[in-house]
Amino acid sequence: MTETLPRTDLAGRIRAFVADRIIPEETLLLAGGEAGARTMRTLQHEARKAGLWALPLPAHLGGHGLDLRTYAPLAEIEGRSDLGPTALGSDLLLDAIMLDRHGTTTVRDRHLAPMVSGAGGPSFAMTEPGVAGSDPSGLSTTATLDGDTWRIAGRKWFTSRAATAAFTTVVCRTETAADIRNAFSLLVVPTDAAGYRVVRELTVLGAGGQYEIALDDVRVPADHLLGEPGRGLRIVGERLALGRTLRCLRWLGQAQRAHELMLTRLITRHAHGGPLAEQQLLQSLVFDSHADIAAARALTYAAVDALANGGDTRVEVGTAKVVTARALQAVVDRAIQVHGAEGLTGDTPLPMLARTARAARILDGPDELHITTVARRLLNPPR
16 A cells, blocks of 8 residues: 655545545535535634645745645645545635735735635636537626726626635626637625525536526626736636646545545455455456556646746646546546455445546546647647
């Protein structure tokens, strides 16, 4: 069960916190409701007391300021549970960086500061019902500047945590430019603004946590714009490159968890006169999962290096996203097969991991989008 993870005290403390405090509460946390929310608040308080809160957030925002290369192996450990990043505060990184880099003083004071202190969580709204998420040219939510106020109209979905968030950053069409790269802007919308409405909760393979929202003539101050008008997709690109890489790191943690469950099952389960581990056909599953994780990890850390070095990261991030999502799905599927009927039940975390794995190949861009993007870059490299 060898892992290429740091053997530092910090890594060990995170692993213990995830194993002892977060994983035992997964069922309750996923069920939602006030009991789940109360438990999550307790875990977040404990993470702060333990010095494990917001490890990758910049120090001036109250985090530990770990750079991406240092944080990456820790992200694997946090990601062993899909709820780990939320409990440990690292899931705030994308919004913290975005608001810190591009937000006005008002946005930073009203939304960024409370968010990093735990007083108001974020959400992000880009995709829309009936529109291919991989093609932003079809987005129809609009924002019009009316004096010192933006007026927003439209509908979004797959908006994570919209029901509990303090604000939602909304991708809106604000310009008439033919080039979509200069047509969209980002606006920070308080969720208590008049006209902001949660339409419904969406279930993803049976699990909740995603929402459809309506923006019915929502008005926000002009200073709630992030960056310059029409430059929103550039900010989205920054967010997606880092976000996809962080997801890969967390998927590696979940793949490793599923692999360990499979190894334990093979060693401890006896059938047909001996442990399953003696069956050569099942030994091949061990090799295949080990190889899948090793390949995905190498590609993910190549993406980490590319991001840390700056420049165009589309080949590295796109390749890592496709390969790691596929690896997670394959590793979890093998673990379910080894567990037999029990692997299909809630007595193991495998159905939960399988749901994450299948969604991974669609959310944050489907495989086909990334494959096409990478192939085109390789066929027509920048000069």
